Amino acid sequence: MLEPxxxxxxxxxxxxxxxxxxxxxxxxxxxxxxxxxxxAERKVQEIVGRLVSSGLLRSDLTLDRDAxxxxxxxxxQDPPIDPDLVARGxxxxxxxxxxxxxxxxxxxxxxxxRAKRLVVLERLAQEFEPGRRYQEKEVNFTLQLFHADYAAxxxxxxxxxxxxxxxxxxxxxxxxxPER
Numbered sequence: 001m002l003e004p005x006x007x008x009x010x011x012x013x014x015x016x017x018x019x020x021x022x023x024x025x026x027x028x029x030x031x032x033x034x035x036x037x038x039x040a041e042r043k044v045q046e047i048v049g050r051l052v053s054s055g056l057l058r059s060d061l062t063l064d065r066d067a068x069x070x071x072x073x074x075x076x077q078d079p080p081i082d083p084d085l086v087a088r089g090x091x092x093x094x095x096x097x098x099x100x101x102x103x104x105x106x107x108x109x110x111x112x113x114r115a116k117r118l119v120v121l122e123r124l125a126q127e128f129e130p131g132r133r134y135q136e137k138e139v140n141f142t143l144q145l146f147h148a149d150y151a152a153x154x155x156x157x158x159x160x161x162x163x164x165x166x167x168x169x170x171x172x173x174x175x176x177x178p179e180r
Contacts, residue, residue: 001070002054010054015039019047020056023063089176094119107147110156118160124153125162125175134170139163 002010011017018037022028028048034041051057055067085095097119101108107124111117127142128134134142136154143150154170157163162174 001074002056002067004071004075006054007056007068007071010051010056015043016047016051019044019051020063023051023057023061026062028057028061098123105146107153110147110149110152117156121153121156121160121162122175125157125172128163128170128172130172130177132171136165136168136170139170 011020015037019028019033022033028044030044030048031041034044037044048057048061052059052061056064058064085098090098097111097116101111101116101120102123107120111120124143124146127146128139139154140150143153147153154163158165158170160174162172163170164173
């Protein structure tokens, strides 16, 4: 069975990906695919041979869906829990939620479930110093470091009472406050 990293190295090549895509629809016709891709038939035949030997294509030149399912099952199901988050007062469940939605310091997506969104928003609220007043452009700048839709994040922070807004000025009013 291929490891997920090996599969990605194979599938990242546009020609191999085209062969896999064609094989998903049925047996690969090497000549037809070579013509469609504008490459030599020998090149497509070479790629097909490698994909068969890797186990992604069957001998009948169709995609081996079982091999893909096995690769998918081998992927980690939950992100690892960041021990630093737990040490800073987040529960394991909260740390797991943050791990699902953040890649490094970037927010991959804004959670649709309110409970998960609250955890993410509480983490973002910690970027703002309690007691300090912020102009809207400062709030926008800080939030866009995490996600492109900074306006939605800003609205959520206010709606969930983690920040308060008055006359274009914002200040942090909720969430957990780090011990100093």
